Amino acid sequence: MLSVKKSLYLGLVAIGAASCSNNQNQSHEGKKDILVSNMDTTVNPANDFFEYANGGWLKNNPIPDDQKSWGIAHLVDEDLYERKKVINEDALKKPNDATSQKIANFWKSGMDTVAINKNGIEPLRPELNEIDAIQTKADVLKVVADLKKKGIEAMFDDGVAQDEMNSEKMVFNLGQGGLGLPNRDYYFNNDERTKKIREAYPAHIEKMFMLAGLASAGNSKQISNDIMKLETTLAKASRKLEDLRDPYKNYNKYAVSNLKSITPDIDWNSWLPLLNVKGIDTVIVGQPEFFKAVNAALKTESIDTWKNYLKWCLLNSTASYLNADIENANFAFYDQLLNGTKAQKPRWKRILDTEEGAIGEALGQLFVKEYFNEKAKKRYSDMVEDIRGALKDRIKNLTWMSEVTKQKALVKLEKMKKKVGYPDKWKDFSAMEIKDQPYVRNVIAANEWWHNYSVNKLGKPVDRDEWDMTPQTYNAYYNPSNNEIVLPAGIFTVPGMRDEDLDDALVYGYAAASTIGHEITHGFDDQGRQYDENGNLRNWWTKEDEIQFNNRAALIIRQFNGYIPVDSMHINGNATQGENIADLGGILLGWDAFTKKEQYKKGESINGLTPGQRFFMGYSLGWLYNIRKESMAKQLLTDVHSPAKYRVNGPFSDVDAFYKVYNVKQGDGMFIADSLRVKIW
Incomplete structure (x- = not known):
């Protein structure tokens, strides 16, 4: 069971404008500020923060015809597509080892539409x-x-x-x-x-x-x-x-x-x-x-x-x-009807998407050499410890949890393993039979390799160092059986920005809260809390503490049941409660960690935004995207993640610091009475 943070492609890019006070600018003056560029200042942040923080981008970035949604992960992928395309084309011209030969064979078979259409x-x-x-x-x-x-x-x-x-x-x-x-x-x-x-x-x-x-x-x-x-x-x-x-x-x-x-x-x-x-x-x-x-x-x-x-x-x-007629009919039903996508991606991108699942970790070795250096890895490894420390403090200060359960929770937190950036050892794909054969046979060959790789684990020691995502993936997960958080390099990427140009307020919202804090909280959500420090499904809670947790979780179920994202379809608060709990926990932990940073303590504004405002906008940046109604409806029926807008407005309405930073008052759209706000971790 993997508890994945981002199930949909999400969005950002700097388009739009907002006024800023020049006398408040730091050394960032003159540099593109992606937070300011995405804003819609005609919206009151206390009424709809998602639209306030993201509305400028949403208005200027319609979903491309070949997409069901559009946003940040797509823009990360746009860079990756070009780089992976070069890798494949270079391999085709001159493969220099067995792995590049497999990449060349896969690429060639997928791009050979003449043979694919002829073969049927x-x-x-x-x-x-x-x-x-x-x-x-x-x-x-x-x-x-x-x-x-x-x-x-x-x-x-x-x-x-x-x-x-x-x-x-x-x-x-x-x-x-x-x-x-x-x-x-x-x-x-x-x-x-x-x-x-x-x-x-x-x-x-x-x-x-x-x-x-x-x-x-x-x-x-x-x-x-x-x-x-x-x-x-x-x-x-x-x-x-x-x-x-x-x-x-x-x-x-x-x-x-x-x-x-x-x-x-x-x-x-x-x-x-x-x-x-x-x-x-x-x-x-x-x-x-x-x-x-x-x-x-x-x-x-x-x-x-x-x-x-x-x-x-x-x-x-x-x-x-398979051939174009069959592929197009498949697209018409599963993409156009179910997701509202209007056109297919270019073929070369479709091949790269398939290749990512077949042999993506081999491509990942090349990716990290170029795009995720040791300095970046240290920044986010240290950030994990900041978040771990924040949750440690919160657990110690809980008023509703008994001391005996607190001690067990602290042990679990301390033993939680972090994997940041990329694996220390890579998979060996030498036995994968990717060769000069029809495209579908190469896909099947890759599937057979993965099947054998999986069943060969039976009867052998668990490899706790293995990764279930490639380094270039814009995603992350908590694995309860390993009691680990896995944070691929791709999840920290802000398209068009260098990591060293991102201020702490933005990063602690975008990465520490939205990703790291979220994944750590998954170890203590409605599902994750049922696993012990060694990853075993075992009840380590007192009965009274379990009742307290469930009563508090019931509030978040009730809150999200009330949201209606499309047509008359409500969010399923029960099915989404784990992700909603993790979102709320991530924001609280990210905020606690950020308040200890120098930028917060100085309190100086950047482009008219205070450190606190930049934190909450940084979090919203990670959930900025457009999605088609058809795809939204499908998500509500099949996904344990709430739609992105409600992953911003929902948990923010439960965070006291948000009320203070944006002066949210009774009568505002984001306001929830204190007695009804969710308070778990």
Whole structure:
């Protein structure tokens, strides 16, 4: 389980204007001030701080047609795209080692649209023949295993991770999955937007089968209806987004021999070795009721339905790597209809996006040499310790927590590991079979490498030094099983700015609060608090303290349930509570740490903004972006993160320092009565 800070691409760039008092400027006079440039001073910050801090940028930066949202991560990526393109083109001209040869092969196969269009779905013929050869339910399961090894998800989800009850052990997990729509709610919700998508889905399946030559006009509709019926059965047995947040309810250990109690018609002792999973005697089942439904569907659905479903899983998973007609139809449904994206990215960017997932860490080695030096790494490593110290003080001063729980919380905080910038050791991709072959086969080869890399962890010591993101990623995460925060170099990037030109107020809002404090707080949110200092799922709280925490968390659930970002759709306060708690905690910790810095103590303004104002605007900078309504609606149904505007206005309304800095009073849009403000950490 990874608790990721930024799930959407967010935004910034310096456009717009705001008045500034020249006699208040420091040495920053004459330099571009991204905070001032993004402002909309016609908005009262006490009414809507997000629009006040970001409105100038929002007005001047419409979302490009090939994007569902637009903002800071895209601008970071724009720089990275150009640099990665040069790396790929240079590798193609003159590969100087095995890794660059793989990069060259991947790039060449993806850019060769003539061959891709000529080949159609023929590169998938081995898998299609395997599906066509199915005669029994045992054959169905055998093909499911083969597809999973190749990165084609079908029927259910599976994977290798640390045992949440014993973080020193890697275990095999089984969970709900197998759906072609984003999650269960798309099969049942009756709001107009979701109904439109659900009603369009069978027609999309039908069209894709026809384009691939896998169905005729006479049987395509029946095929799509059968697939929709099967997926709806799986969706009905799937848990809702908020119900997946309880780690205890989603942790059910079974001996492999006892899995027959929920799936009597699946021989797991025979099936797991087909996945190269060997030598294990137990598995973790997230949602046992889902697997009962899978077992029932195996008995009731026809062989032909299962064969067509598996063809759909194969086609749907690989559509972006096939000929133009199939790729465009896939884009029309999943990007245009679901996310409102108007046009595809240029092909070379799409190839780089795929390459990032396949062999991105190899590119990361080149990135950090150029763009994240030791001075930057030290700045943010020291900042982690500033934030750790701030939370230590807050825990000690809590009035609602008992001393015994406080001491355990402090132990966990002290043991929390930090990973900053890039890994100390890099993965070895030498066995990845990226060669002169069709693009989709190279993607499958990369998937197979990652599958084998994952299952080979079983029975071996946990590698606590491994990273699950590349250094150039604009994101970060807290891993409860390792009790660690992981902060890739890319997350600290402000496009167009050098790190040394960023004042502490901006950085302590943008990085210390929005990222570092956020991730550290995840160790103590509604989910993270349930793991101990060693990463084990274990209750270390007194019953009274647990009740106190839940009562305080209920306030943030209530607060966010009240926000309506699009149409009549509310934020799901329960599903998003962990991220909302982390946002609030990050702001408080970032503020506490910043008040100890020289810039805050001096109190001097820069371009008309006080240190306190620059801190809150720096935080808002990390959540500055535009998003399409369609994508917003999808986010509300599928994402545990609140939309960006509410990740600014929501937690700021609970922060006493914000009220003082911006003189927020009763009657202002940001005002919440003190008795209703969320106070946890």
